[in-house]
Amino acid sequence: MKRFLKLVLKDLEGSRLPTLFLSGITLVFMAFVRYKVSFGSWHSQMSVLAVALPTAFFPLWLIWRSFQTLRSEWREDTVYTLLALPVPGWQVMLAKLVSLCVEYSVLFAVTVGGTSLFFGGLLDELWSMVSSLSWVVWNGFWVYAAGLAVYSSLIIYIQLAFVVSKMVGKVQGLVALWVWVLASWLADKAAVLLAPLFRWLPTLRLHEFLRLNELDSGIVFEWHPAGQIGLVLATVAFFFLTGYLFEHYVEINE
Amino acid sequence: MKIRRITLAILALLTVLFVADMRYFQPRRGRSGQPSVRFQVEPSRVAHFHAEKTQVFTRPQGSLSSLMLSGALGHVELRSTDGTELVVRATILGETEEELARFEVVESVSNGEISYKLGPQTAQFPEVGLSFAVEVPAGMEVTVKHSYGSVEVEDFVGFLRLLTSFSQVTVTGLQGSLSVENQFGSVELLDISGPLAFEDAFSNSTVLLSPVDGGYNFQVDVTNGSLTGNAPLEKEVRQNMIKAQGTHGEGVHPVVIESSFGSVNLNIGR
Numbered sequence: 001m002k003r004f005l006k007l008v009l010k011d012l013e014g015s016r017l018p019t020l021f022l023s024g025i026t027l028v029f030m031a032f033v034r035y036k037v038s039f040g041s042w043h044s045q046m047s048v049l050a051v052a053l054p055t056a057f058f059p060l061w062l063i064w065r066s067f068q069t070l071r072s073e074w075r076e077d078t079v080y081t082l083l084a085l086p087v088p089g090w091q092v093m094l095a096k097l098v099s100l101c102v103e104y105s106v107l108f109a110v111t112v113g114g115t116s117l118f119f120g121g122l123l124d125e126l127w128s129m130v131s132s133l134s135w136v137v138w139n140g141f142w143v144y145a146a147g148l149a150v151y152s153s154l155i156i157y158i159q160l161a162f163v164v165s166k167m168v169g170k171v172q173g174l175v176a177l178w179v180w181v182l183a184s185w186l187a188d189k190a191a192v193l194l195a196p197l198f199r200w201l202p203t204l205r206l207h208e209f210l211r212l213n214e215l216d217s218g219i220v221f222e223w224h225p226a227g228q229i230g231l232v233l234a235t236v237a238f239f240f241l242t243g244y245l246f247e248h249y250v251e252i253n254e
Numbered sequence: 255m256k257i258r259r260i261t262l263a264i265l266a267l268l269t270v271l272f273v274a275d276m277r278y279f280q281p282r283r284g285r286s287g288q289p290s291v292r293f294q295v296e297p298s299r300v301a302h303f304h305a306e307k308t309q310v311f312t313r314p315q316g317s318l319s320s321l322m323l324s325g326a327l328g329h330v331e332l333r334s335t336d337g338t339e340l341v342v343r344a345t346i347l348g349e350t351e352e353e354l355a356r357f358e359v360v361e362s363v364s365n366g367e368i369s370y371k372l373g374p375q376t377a378q379f380p381e382v383g384l385s386f387a388v389e390v391p392a393g394m395e396v397t398v399k400h401s402y403g404s405v406e407v408e409d410f411v412g413f414l415r416l417l418t419s420f421s422q423v424t425v426t427g428l429q430g431s432l433s434v435e436n437q438f439g440s441v442e443l444l445d446i447s448g449p450l451a452f453e454d455a456f457s458n459s460t461v462l463l464s465p466v467d468g469g470y471n472f473q474v475d476v477t478n479g480s481l482t483g484n485a486p487l488e489k490e491v492r493q494n495m496i497k498a499q500g501t502h503g504e505g506v507h508p509v510v511i512e513s514s515f516g517s518v519n520l521n522i523g524r
Contacts, residue, residue, distance in 0.1 A: 167261040175265070182268045185275070220294040227290040249257050 003087045004095060011069060011099035019103050022061065023110040026054045034118040047119045051111070058107050062151060065103060066158040069096050074166070083250070090243025097239075104151050108144055114164050131214040139210055153235045157183050160242040166250050187234035194230030201226055261422035293515055294438070294456055303327075303347035303383055307354045311342040311361055313368065320395035322369035327383030327402045334392040334411040342370055357382055369458070393430075445523065454513040461511070462521045469503020474511045476518055484522035 015241055033050035036042040073079040082092055130136055165176035207213055207221040315338045323330065328347055344359040358374035383403070390396055392411035401418045407414065407425040414430065416423060419437040426444045430477060433451040434441060441459040443450070447466045452459070461483075461510050472487055476496040481489065487498035504521055511518060 164261065164265075168258055168265075178269075180264070182265070182272055185272050186268070189275070221293065222292045224290045 003085065007087065007092060007095035009081055011096050012102060014069065014072070014248045015065065015099055015103050017067070019106050021105060021204065022058075026107075026110055027114050029053070030114040030118045051115050051119065054107075054111050054114075059151075062100065062104055062107070063154065063158070066100055066155045067162060069100065070159060079250075083247070087190075088243060089245070089247030090240055093156075093159050093239065093243045096159070097152060100155055101148060101152060103254050104148060105144075108147065112140065124161060129215065131211075135214055142210060156235055156239045156242070160238045160245075163242050163246050163250060167245065169213045170240045183238055187231050187238070189229035190234035191227055193232065195227045198226035201229075293421075294458070295329065297492040304349055304356055305351045306345050306347050307351075308343060308345045309359045311340075311344070311370070312338045312358075313342075314338060315340055315391045315394065317366055318363070318368050318394075319366040320368075320397070321390055322367055322371075322397045323386050323388065324399045325384040325386055325403070325522070326370040328385030328400075329403055330385065330398055330400050330405040331387045332396065332398065332405075332407045332414075333389060333409050334394075335378060335389045335390075336392060338391050339389075340368070340391065341389040341396075343387040343467075344370055344377060345385040345387075346372065347385060350406070353382065359384070410431075450509045450511070451509045452511045452513075454511070454516055454518070456514075457516045459513065459516060460519045460521075461509075462523055463502075463509065464523050465503070467503075468506030469501060470507050470509045470522070472500045472502070472503035472509045472511075473521075474509075474518065474520065475510075476516075477511070477514040479513050479515055480517045481513075481520065482517070485520040485522055487520070510515075 030050045033046055037044050037047055073082055157180055161176040161180040164179045165172040168175050203222050203224045206223055207219050212219040212221055286450060346354055346357050348354040352390045353484050357371050357456060362369050377483055395413040397415040398405060400421055401419045404422040405416060405418055409427045412430045415433040417435050421439045423436060423441045430448045431449050432446055435453045436457060437455045441454060444462045445464050478494045481496045481498060486502055488502040489496055489498040
């Protein structure tokens with residue numbers, strides 16, 4: 001556990017500067033837009049831009065970071081040290097996954113915090129629609145959690161693609177891209193094939209769970225998870241496969 | 255080197271399977287494609303008003319070729335008659351009589367089109383609601399815009415266009431041409447004889463076409479939803495999308511349906 005935590009700290013150390021820089025830029029940009037709006041230079045609708053821009057950019061940034069955290073190990077020749085450590089491959093991958101999730105959390109908090117801080121006063125119409133602060137916090141948390149789940153699975157596919165690409169000699173970029181496509185296809189197949197096994201699961205009434213009826217009593221939002229169970233299982237399997245390949249085969253080919 | 259060869263062999267094998275799957279197994283024909291997520295907003299926002307004011311407009315059809323009704327938070331009833339008079343009974347719905355005094359239904363005529371909507375221009379739903387009960391001469395072109403309420407059309411003959419949202423829409427016994435654009439709520443189009451263009455999102459819809467001379471030509475696209483019914487359709491299912499086409503009889507009358515995040519039940523009567 002101690003070794004694993006050290007790995008996490010090492011990866012967090014690596015992501016500290018870029019994350020702080022990006023957070024700072026975002027907050028400065030939001031403050032600048034708020035300043036312009038307050039003094040009437042820009043229309044208040046421009047505040048949407050200040051929120052939309054980081055919201056659109058951060059996912060791309062995080063995808064790049066998922067790739068970059070592994071790439072830098074090869075580029076800086078630290079991958080040999082990493083392989084020599086007495087920790088299993090899956091823990092190395094998990095450490096990177098955890099540090100990237102922390103990065104996601106920080107950027108999410110910066111976006112939400114910055115929006116509340118600089119544009120909260122301009123969202124009166126939005127506040128009048130929601131029933132209470134607890135409703136906002138509850139649903140905000142689940143938006144965060146859903147984003148985290150999607151991003152985590154994306155990291156796992158990128159890690160698999162990257163590690164497999166290091167097992168072939170040439171055109172590693174293309175191989176990584178192709179492995180990503182094949183892995184997505186396999187996961188989709190697993191989801192389709194395993195769905196009948198999980199038909200017995202109950203339909204989840206998300207409109208009750210997320211208290212959407214406080215917005216409008218007519219909202220119905222239901223999810224039957226049978227079709228996604230195979231996807232989750234395949235993603236978990238890919239995670240351990242990546243760790244295994246990283247631990248046993250990558251070094252031989254470098 | 256051995257690992258490299260094994261990796262490449264596995265990737266090649268998976269690629270072959272992937273290509274075969276794309277080529278021969280997708281789209282899978284005939285799969286219903288039930289969605290795992292259902293999101294819908296029922297039309298429950300109709301306010302409970304305590305006061306109402308009714309205005310009746312009676313006009314000879316004359317040179318009028320089309321009618322436009324704009325309402326919300328109320329009920330629309332429309333039917334065709336054999337006569338030549340257009341009768342529009344408009345009811346403004348509000349909380350109090352005093353409140354209603356500020357509003358009236360405005361009639362305007364332009365280029366052969368007569369229209370009815372809430373006035374003055376600053377009037378806004380959902381402060382008040384507006385219902386219609388309308389009789390139109392057969393063959394007329396009618397457009398109904400309505401939100402948060404219900405629309406009921408019976409025995410209509412002519413060209414009908416419905417632009418609705420958050421509403422329960424029922425059309426029964428239409429002869430002519432029907433165009434529906436709907437978001438949220440539910441749509442029932444029963445005993446329809448003639449071409450149909452139907453765009454729908456976030457709602458459940460049922461379509462029952464009556465057999466007609468010339469038959470029907472179907473083009474149906476359903477995204478993130480399901481498609482059922484006895485219409486003779488050749489379905490192609492891709493991920494979350496169902497594309498279906500087919501003909502009934504000679505395939506003269508086009509039936510074009512585009513639906514997303516909802517269910518479509520498409521049938522042909524006997």
